[in-house]
Amino acid sequence: MAKSTKRMRLIRKKVSATKGYEVTEGLSLLQNLATAKFVESLDVSVNLGIDSRKSDQNVRGSVVLPHGTGNKVRVIVFSQGENSEIAKQAGADVVGMEDLAEKIKKNEIDFDVVIASPDAMRTVGQLGTILGPRGLMPNPKVGTVTKDVASAVKNAKSGQIRYRNDTNGIIHATIGKVDFSTRQLQENLECLIIALKKNKPSSAKGIFLKKISISTTMGAGISLDLTNLVGST
Structure with a gap:
């Protein structure tokens, strides 16, 4: 347990809790910090501007990622x-x-x-x-x-993922493995974001994509700067 805690402390020293990372920079950083003894997944959390208490604002769907998730699916x-x-x-x-x-x-x-x-x-x-x-x-x-x-x-x-917001209006999904190329991970992420935008409830007002965070299975999470992310605007 102590070894794991020390590992996380080292990782957290190399990431900023307040910075919004440019997409390729953020993905590359997490890939370089993925030091677990297995190939970690790259996960994304998308905070949506919805009221999950209202049934007409819940977001649910599926999308086929261009590069799959790296997982074998039965x-x-x-x-x-x-x-x-x-x-x-x-x-x-x-x-x-x-x-x-x-x-x-x-x-x-x-x-x-x-x-x-x-x-x-x-x-x-x-x-x-x-x-x-x-x-x-x-x-x-x-x-x-x-x-x-x-x-x-x-x-x-071939890599279809299903998504559904939780009670806090957040979508959680896996978009690949850390041994994917940074470009593959970015294209998978952008594919998901575009799908979410197309699935925006008509009753949802204001900013739809409020925050996007990424993390690896055993690593720290970081926030992304949405400015240059395809599909986020």
Whole structure:
């Protein structure tokens, strides 16, 4: 524990808690300070100018990052007939209906994304108490309930992330790994910001993107200067 605390003290000495870093400078700094014994993720927090108590101001959606997240994603699909074969060909790890539901109930299967064709939602519905708390319940708003299961599977496998503001109006997302190039991380970040801007609630007034912070899994966080960030204005 002492070793970890010493490491964090050294990191904090090299970052400013009050400065708004230019995007490439900030990303590069965090990459250089990522000294954990594993490849850390690069995470972003976006403070939105919304009132999360109002349902019409909540922000939820998905976006495919141009360079993915660097994580291997295990995708399961609820579908039947021709769609089940299409899902398998698209790269789904497991496809099924009631048999798949039973595996989930018994905690016999690991997965990161759940996709369902519309005709499978009656089966998926019985898993609400399991999938809901984990944020994995299929939803048409994020493209995980769809007739086009092939595209949904391919998107999930190629770096799609889902986002949803928390009770404080903050979006949390992973935009890559520290071993990505700085340019790749910046392009992923800009892609997310553009998606959020497109998803701005019409009832949200004033400044929408209030603050953007980035951090690594085991490192300190820093704030970004939004002036030159594509999509932030």
